[in-house]
Amino acid sequence: MSKQQSNADSIDYGTFQATLDRSNRLEQDLESRPDDFRVLTGDRPTGRLHIGHLFGSIQNRVRLQNLGVPLFVVVADYQVLTDRDTADNIAENIYQLTIDYVSAGIDPDNGKTFIFPHSYVPELNQLLLPFLTLVTNAELDRNPTVKEEIQASGQKRINAGMYTYPVHQAADILFCKGNVVPVGKDQLPHLELTRTIARRFNDRFAPQAPVFPEPQALLSKAPLILGLDGGQKMSKSRSNAIMLSASEDETAKLIRAAKTDVDRNITYDPENRPEVSNLLLLVSLCTNREPHDIAAQIGDGGAGKLKALLTECLNEYLRPLRSRRRELEGDRSYIRDILLRGIEQAQNEARTTLEEVRRAMGMLI
Numbered sequence: 001m002s003k004q005q006s007n008a009d010s011i012d013y014g015t016f017q018a019t020l021d022r023s024n025r026l027e028q029d030l031e032s033r034p035d036d037f038r039v040l041t042g043d044r045p046t047g048r049l050h051i052g053h054l055f056g057s058i059q060n061r062v063r064l065q066n067l068g069v070p071l072f073v074v075v076a077d078y079q080v081l082t083d084r085d086t087a088d089n090i091a092e093n094i095y096q097l098t099i100d101y102v103s104a105g106i107d108p109d110n111g112k113t114f115i116f117p118h119s120y121v122p123e124l125n126q127l128l129l130p131f132l133t134l135v136t137n138a139e140l141d142r143n144p145t146v147k148e149e150i151q152a153s154g155q156k157r158i159n160a161g162m163y164t165y166p167v168h169q170a171a172d173i174l175f176c177k178g179n180v181v182p183v184g185k186d187q188l189p190h191l192e193l194t195r196t197i198a199r200r201f202n203d204r205f206a207p208q209a210p211v212f213p214e215p216q217a218l219l220s221k222a223p224l225i226l227g228l229d230g231g232q233k234m235s236k237s238r239s240n241a242i243m244l245s246a247s248e249d250e251t252a253k254l255i256r257a258a259k260t261d262v263d264r265n266i267t268y269d270p271e272n273r274p275e276v277s278n279l280l281l282l283v284s285l286c287t288n289r290e291p292h293d294i295a296a297q298i299g300d301g302g303a304g305k306l307k308a309l310l311t312e313c314l315n316e317y318l319r320p321l322r323s324r325r326r327e328l329e330g331d332r333s334y335i336r337d338i339l340l341r342g343i344e345q346a347q348n349e350a351r352t353t354l355e356e357v358r359r360a361m362g363m364l365i
């Protein structure tokens, strides 16, 4: 068996170190030659974004965009159907998500940035069919992120979309030949699957002239933002989040109720004092100051003083974003126009790719 064949034989869901090394090299290349890359990222439209999304992933996308890299943002509306039993409000969520993106600096007017819901791109969705024939049921069964989601859902009857959405995600990434995918750790199995599908497609149908790139993960360097209850990741469904769309008063109220500890002397110690350290980290992200310095400044002022400081810094930091957000909320037709332009670009890309795919598969009539 040749090396290439043995590579293609099974999906390696566990190569974190290799991914990390690649990701670090990629950072340098992106800065020196932005035009060689195409970033593809996305979210499920399940609601509005919170500050964990902002500091964790959105700002990273804006940074890449501002390096001059083309940016495709897929709003994964079909994916929502796999993990929820109701499909309420998906269109409204698409609008709210787009408003959050644009108010945070994602710029669909720069000619290189596109936001689109994948359900509106038929040729993208059509890639799912050949891609499904390139993976086995056993491989889909082993996907650790899917396994966790199934467990978390508590459902006994799992729909087939739950097992196959990672293949659909490969179509999201490959339809436009995205070669850089900024992701958190939980998405790495999906990216490994995408790389495998690209490699197998090329090996099988296009050994002389590969159709697809093997996209690389760009791991976020942003620190994990905990929720205001301190113990777990910030997440709307856990009611521990500050939404971008929250008012200044709501923000103050949420911070006042945040969990801290009994030690009045404020120190930055993420290991032993996760709640207090998380609040310090947020102040640090808003002010560009070191968490230790902020802690030293507050000293014996206690959690009350820390919370007052965070409220002030965060509201100030978010003020321009929120004001832009309010303007955009009043301009539905502009948001719709952004999506229609994104859809048009995505459709053009997908049509071209599907044509190439047909030719490679020997199905072009």
Ligand code: TRP
Binding pocket: 040, 041, 042, 043, 044, 074, 076, 079, 169, 172, 173, 181, 183, 187
């Ligand atoms: N699965 C991703 C999530 O739950 C959303 C997503 C869909 C995505 N398609 C994508 C992410 C393509 C990156 C690239 O957050």
